[in-house]
Amino acid sequence: MKGAREDMLARLDAALADAPQAPARGVRDRGAAMPDPEALVSAFLSGLDAAGVGHDLAETPQEAAEALGRFIRDRGVRTAAAWDNAIFLDSLGLDVWGVLGGAGVRVVAPGGEGPCPAVAGADLGVTGAFAALAATGTVVVRGGPGMPRSVSIVPPAHLALVPQGLLVPDLGTFLRALSRPLPSTLHAVTGASSTGDIEFVYVKGAHGPRAVQVILLAWM
Template sequence: MDDRDRVLTRIRGSLGRTETPSREAARADLAARLDDTPPRPQWEATRVERFTERLEAAAGSWASVAEREALPSMIAAWLGEAGEHPLGMAPHPLLTGLDWSPLTTPQTDLDNARHWHTAITVAYAGIAETGSIVLPSGPSRPTTPNFLPDRHIVVLSVGDIVDYMESVWDRLLADGPLPRTVNVITGPSRTADVEQTLQLGAHGPRQLHVLLLQD
């Protein structure tokens, strides 16, 4: 018996098997296990309540917005004087064409994104289980604004909040070919590498603010 056989024999023993299953049996066993519903956290709150609770626990903030046209004024109110600094946004149809007069008109030239203090993007989905937002890459959701500015404002339609991560992948696969990148963001950037002291903004935005757009 060579080393490979010894390793495989030990693995089979730990799985309670005495012999190598056939390819067909192995596939059937795998299919049966994949069909099982994995254990998942349960909660009594609504999907939106669970999302906002977990978002706050991750040091994010949020506000409810009744209609799309109110986004510029809501963003201006949250930013205050910071709204005078360079502001940029993703070229998403939900953001373009709005009256941005309460603010300095947001830039859309991604070559200048490294100079933006605040970026506004639109989420593909939110995950209630973890309070995460999902931002797949694409023409209307470029990746750069998600990570370079100090403040990240994300518009999320409440109808796009799902319970679990698995639901997001089901939606993405149903929409067609997967995008090149799928960013799942939970709260502001942070690290505790230095003396176990939490620091925000270590590798990305210091603030994450989600605007929940009512459908």
């Protein structure tokens, strides 16, 4: 004897049998219109603008250092949490800690992935990037040794140094290109942290940085 569940499923099957079958339509590849580097950069900067993210385009390491120093001064940064400086030196050729220290900023070196009170008290978190999605102005950040997740999540402001060569058209392109083994953690940053789930009141910085800044490294 059939139960209520079986009866319901049978009725659904019968109803769907006579329903017209619309042809499946593929999702438009948003990256197809921006295959060349200049188009990727233009789309990425537009995406950053749409997400409310400040940005600088640095043609040289010197310009990148100047942009970092400018952001520090404008925000009155006194303490910064940052990835291990060896990572910046090896991957970007930038002495990020040197720039921060030269501007009078005390640098916090968070240890491991666990909570770090020093990071919670920092004015700024400085990271590199794993990838950047041009269509949405998104910076993808990974976690790992010397690159704790807390740096991009806990401080009230996050500055990401993004090599231009890491730009990809969109999320689909990025996911298809991911190699194995995958990093232990990946998170995508599209603008400042925000929420509207409490009485539909829009709040910035409830679960992360209230401001995000990107320095795009054009020579890389």
